[in-house]
Amino acid sequence: MTEPGFDSNDRYLVLSLAWLRLLLRRVAQRRGPVVTSALPEAVVPVTRSRRWWQGQGEPAVAPVLAAPVVPPSALDAEIAEAARRIEEAAATDLPELESLRRVFGLTEFERNVLLLCAAPELDTGIGALLEASYGCPRPSFAMAMDLFDDAAWDARSPQRPLRYWQLVTTVGEPMSTGAGLRIDERILHAIKGLHHLDARLATAMEPIPPGDDLPGSQQEVADAAVELIARAANSGELPVVQLVGTYAPDRTAVAAAIANALRLELYRMRISALAAVPVGEIDTIARLWHRETLLVPRALLFDDDGTDELATLRQSRAMFVRRSGGLVLSSAPDLSPDLPAPTVSMEVGRPTGPEQHELWVRALGSADRARVGMLAEQFRLDGPEIARVVAYTDLPADPDAATRALQTAARRSLRPRLEKLASRVRPVATWDTLVLPENELDQLHQIAEQVAHRSTVYAQWGFGARMNRGLGINALFAGESGTGKTMAAEVLANALGLDLYRIDLSGVVDKYVGETPKHVRTIFDWGEAGEAILFFDECDAIFGKRSEVKDAHDRYANIEIDYLLQRMETYRGLAILATNMRDAVDRAFLRRLRFVVNFPFPSQTDRERMWRIAFPADTPVGSLDYERLARISLTGAAITDAALGAAFRAAAHGGEIGMGDVLAAARDQLRKQNRPINEADFRIEQGVPA
Incomplete structure (x- = not known):
């Protein structure tokens, strides 16, 4: 008693x-x-x-x-x-x-x-x-x-x-x-029967709750890992299970499911936390964690949180894993070769299209509230993300309006991740403002049609099951500066209702070996999650011709190019690469592109059309000789700049924009480009102000 x-x-x-x-x-x-x-x-x-x-x-x-x-x-x-x-x-x-x-x-x-x-x-x-x-x-x-x-x-x-x-x-x-x-x-x-985490570990580790039910494809990964761990436990040697995938929350969710199935408490340790631990104390910390696994059934998830010091911390992590005990899981975008053997890898993908469709329906409560198929095709989100997007959005009764609201909310949730390495461009150009020859314009319409109807062709008509390459669309825009490559990308983004990101090459190309693919992979991964249009300007800086291997730097540079070629093929969205020098782009890369659109120097007829649409409707424009202006050899971008310069000249003298203002601005553009000037083209008729 x-x-x-x-x-x-x-x-x-x-x-x-x-x-x-x-x-x-x-x-x-x-x-x-x-x-x-x-x-x-x-x-x-x-x-x-x-x-x-x-x-x-x-x-x-x-x-x-x-x-x-x-x-x-x-x-x-x-x-x-x-x-x-x-x-x-x-x-x-x-x-x-x-x-x-x-x-x-x-x-x-x-x-x-x-x-x-x-x-x-x-x-x-x-x-x-x-x-x-x-x-x-x-x-x-x-x-x-x-x-x-x-x-x-x-x-x-x-x-x-x-x-x-x-x-x-x-x-x-x-x-x-x-x-x-x-x-x-x-x-x-x-x-006394009180089992809290040791205070010396609590500052570097955080508990991970079991979480919600996983989509079927991710649950299969968790089940396979549990079965493998159970078999290994009978042999007395647990492997390090590497969970590899694009999206860290997906990997964490699978790790939580594995631990929950094995009745283990899961704790996460970000690899960056090892930066604060002297190498001489790694053994002590690892031994304390091993002690925890003996006191309470616990597992550890080592999370590669993308720290820039990862290379310097790998030795500390490997030492920690060797000295500790219990089940250790690793979460990273790629395999970590430095982890001590034995190790096994499990690939954690994003929820499949049908699974995302089900997640959207579950979050909305009904498939009739929005165009669920369009949302599932456009975005690659998991259950918690979809639930947050729906919860934070005021949904109109009209399904089309609700779909647009959800698209906007989903894109906003993804933007901060991409904007670390890319600049978002607010698209303002439309089909009406784009002047190109008929063949090139037709190619752009084909690109828009293929992006818009991928779901029908790949999913409903079965072409996706017969293809072993990426289901995305990629295109090369080639032409000299100012011929409309960026404007064409804006037109596509506007027509498709997608975000457009211009890739900042200074933030992508890294002098350190292996860093360039890492940055580009991050861009492609996050762009894929929101089906953003990725616009690589001056892509020959990255996707140029492979060089003859003379030293280690040449070898690694060629490896980076090969990796980028493969990643381009697997990208599920629209990737546009722009170059001023088509001949500088590697031929192997050109063969893997679905579209190659040439942007020629505009003809006189095209230049006249450009001048006619260069001034907004609210601009006070006098009598302009558009045919004469078209004889001046300018690109579309230069014509836009000249129209803006003429507007400032007219605003300064307080009148409407006249031929003198426009001709003077056009002359400034030629001088800026160091191009020859035919003075006959700029002669002002008598009575017309210069």
């Missing part, structure tokens, strides 16, 4: 402390009389009624130092009886101290040393008894060897459990048997 709220572990501790007090009392009697007036009364480790203990026939928790001297034989009998009751309590329900003994392989003497170190923290009277018996309130190995039977010198060894697992630490000189011993705080709480 136990008192309500007083569990079996508490009862075991009270009995153990009572036994320990009897042992100390015997030592005190052996060494001489004790002055009790200066000694405090012993305190029970938890506040409980003494009447309950006395009512059960247990030894009363009285001030043991004030008790009369008992003959040695009688005291020995009390000690034996107390030991019997401890053994009886341990047989009914395994107490925490006995559990620690089994987990860490402690001998009976080492278990008793641990009890002796915990006792002053659990019972304030123990310190006084130690002072009375040994002249010091702090336990030591010397006291333990005198107090307990079966004392063993090797318990002090750094390789024995007490010190190896840091169950106890020494106060002062560790080589001295008289040095004070202090129980580790985490172990003290474990003896």
Whole structure:
């Protein structure tokens, strides 16, 4: 029978402390009389009624130092009886101290040393008894060897459990048997049945909750990993499971599902956290984590959070994994070859098209509230992301309007990720403002049609199942500067309702080997999530011809080009590459492009059309000779700049835009480009202001 709220572990501790007090009392009697007036009364480790203990026939928790001297034989009998009751309590329900003994392989003497170190923290009277018996309130190995039977010198060894697992630490000189011993705080709480994460680990690790149900394709990955881990556990050697994929939350969700299926608590440690740990302390941190996995069923997820110092931290991570224990998972976009063997890899993909369709329907509550098929085709989002987009959007009743609102919300949620390495362009150009020859204009319309109807052709008509290459669309825009390549990209973005990103080559091309593919991969991955149009200006800087291999730099440069060619093929969105020098682009790359659109220097007819649409409707324009202006050899971009310059000239003299303003602005454009000027083209007729 136990008192309500007083569990079996508490009862075991009270009995153990009572036994320990009897042992100390015997030592005190052996060494001489004790002055009790200066000694405090012993305190029970938890506040409980003494009447309950006395009512059960247990030894009363009285001030043991004030008790009369008992003959040695009688005291020995009390000690034996107390030991019997401890053994009886341990047989009914395994107490925490006995559990620690089994987990860490402690001998009976080492278990008793641990009890002796915990006792002053659990019972304030123990310190006084130690002072009375040994002249010091702090336990030591010397006291333990005198107090307990079966004392063993090797318990002090750094390789024995007490010190190896840091169950106890020494106060002062560790080589001295008289040095004070202090129980580790985490172990003290474990003896009381409280299992929190060690405070030294809590700053670098965070708990990962089980999470929601996974889409079917991701659940298959989790199930395969669980089956593999279960088989490996039978052999006694757990592999490091590398979860590889584009999107970190997907990898984390699969890791959480694996841990949940194995009934393990999952903690995540970002690799960047190792930057604050000196190399000499990696072993200590790893050993503390290993200790945690022995105390509580726990698993660790090492998360590659994209830190720039990853290369310098790989050695520390590998050392940590080698020195730690339990199940270790790794989350990264690519395989990590530095992890110690054995390792296995599992690829975690984004939810499939049908799964995303189901996730959108679940979040919306009905497939009729929006064009779910269009949303599932355009975006690559997981369940929590889709739920957030729907929750944060005020949906109109009209399905088309609701779809547009959801598209806008989804794009906004994805923009911050892409804008680290790319600049978003607000598209303003339309088909009406784009002037190109008929053949080139037709190619652009084909691009728009293929992007808009990919779902029908690939998914509904079955072409996607017969293709082993990427289902995206890529195009090369080739032509000299100012011929309309960027404007054409804006027109496509406007017509398709997609975000347009101009890739900042200065942020992509890196002087360090291997960094360029990493940056470009990130751009493609996040662009794919929102089906953004990626516009690589002056792409020959990255996608140029492969060079002859003369040194290591040439070899790595060619490897980067090969990687980029492959990534272009697998991109699911629209990628546009622009170059002023088509001949500078690698031929192997040209063969893999679906469209190559040439942007010629505009003809006179095209230049006349450009001049006619160069001025907005609200601009005060006088009588202009567009045919004459078309004879001036300017590109479309230069004509736009000239129209703007003419507008400022007219605003300065307070009149409408006349031929003199336009001709002067056009002359400025030719001078800026260092091109020859035919003065006959700029002669102002009499009466027309210059």
